[in-house]
Amino acid sequence: MTLFLFTSISQLLFFIFCEKEYTEPPTFLKKIEKKVVKIAKNRNIPSLELTIRTENGIVDFYYNHKAVKKQSTYGIGSTTKFLSAVAIFKLIEDKKLRINDKVSDYLTLTRPIPGFESLTIKNLLNHTSGLADYTKNPGWMENLMDDNVPKTFEEKVSLIDETLENRGSFSYSNTNYIFLQKIVEILTGQPYDAYFNRFYASNGLSAIKMGIDETGLQAFFGQTDRESLDVSNWREHYGFDGGAFTDSKALDRFLTKLYRDKSLLEPKTIEEMNEWIEMDLMTIPIGNGIISAYGNGIMRLSYGGEAFIGHFGSTLKYQSMVFFNTKKNISISMVTNCSGRYYNNVFFQELIPAILDDL
Structure with missing residues (x-):
């Protein structure tokens, strides 16, 4: 890994705008675009894509630092849970799965976890299972930095503590979605990425994929505003819990099909x-707003008296947001290739409020 140093903003930063797919956006959307670009420049964001669609128009652009190669796809981290939940609810809709089915009807663990036999599909979808998060095991991070992070279901399960904590209450855990991943494989007879990719390709969303080759994609991890590590070669090997890749335009089409057209479900x-x-003690502050409620694979963000439904994603390489306001038919999709304490703060406390304040 090499150190990625940001020097003078005036020397190294510039932004590029994609061709507009639609007519010139209204003034308030152009204002948001300018605010977001200004923050990205001032805060040394490596790369960013943003698509906002309203009843009055659309703004769609990308920005990238001069020292960073432009890329056309980004990891979306836990936003994958939203997309995975939709694919799973299609199985429920088609009566191939029931939300109150017992997890133990599908999975048998090689080592016992007390209370596991009472868990349901719903407990996995809404994070009330009490299952420990395998990514919180210190070994996961150590292995990641050594390029030896667990890839298989069995390897990930081996990192789970053998206890159930906060059973019945919200407790966010990536483990829930690797269990859902395995159940989908059993039901469909397909590898999880094959089912996921076929589902979205069959709905005109082939740009949303799992299992891609990350060679050539860049990502950066910044703990301070002075420097960040080039972590492009880190491989996190998420699955249904965070392994999808795409761009903001494809995510916007996903929201349109799900909430406007209602063609996915x-x-x-x-x-x-x-x-x-x-979410009790696990609420997430976003500027003057807050995420304080979780559904079955989705979050509810309350901001300025408005409710936005969707999901955030944050890994050690990427950050994303995909939210929809059903009252005003507003969709917001944003992806970046940076993470770490510094970038996380910029993303959640500067970029997102800059968007929501004018919507």
């Missing part, structure tokens, strides 16, 4: 996803 199925539980 039936309205009653979407409502089933919107069964909210309070």
Whole structure:
């Protein structure tokens, strides 16, 4: 890994705008675009894509630092859970799976976890299982930095503590979605990425994929505003819990098909996803707003008296947001190739508020 140093903003930063796919956006969307670009320049964001669609128009652009190669796809981290939940709810809609099915009806663990036999599919979808997060095991991070992070279901399960904590209450855990991944494989007879990719390709969203070759993609990890590590060669090997790659335009089409066109799921199925539980001590502040409720694979963000439904994603390489305001038919999709304490703060406390304040 090499050190990626940012020097003078005036010397190294510039932005590039994609061709607009639609007519010139209204003034308030252009204002958001200028604000986001200014923050990206001032805060040394490596690369960023943003697509915002409203009833009045669309703004769609990318920005990248001069020292960073332009790329056309980004890891979206835990936003994958939203996309995975939609694919899983299609199985529920088609009566191939029931939300209250027992997890133990599908999975048998090689080492016992007390209470596992009472867990349901719903407990996995809404993070109320109490299963420990395998990525919180110190060994996971150590292995990641040695390029030896667990890849298989069995290897990941081996990192899970053999206890259930906060059973029945919200406790965010990547383990829930690797269990869902395995259940989907058993139901469909396909590798998880094959089912996921075929589902989205069959719905005109082939740009949303799992299992891609990351060679040539850049990513940076910044703990301070002075420097960041080039972590392009890190391989995180997420699955249903965070392994999808795409761009902001494809995510915007996903939101359009799901919420505007209702072509991915039936309205009653979407409502089933919107069964909210309070996140209690695990709430996430976003500027003057807050994420305080979780559904079945989706988050609810309250901001300025408005409710936005979707998901955030943050790995050691990427950050993303995909949210929809059903009252005003506003979709927001943003992806970046940077993470770490510094970039996370810029993303959640500067970039996102700059967007939401003017919507």
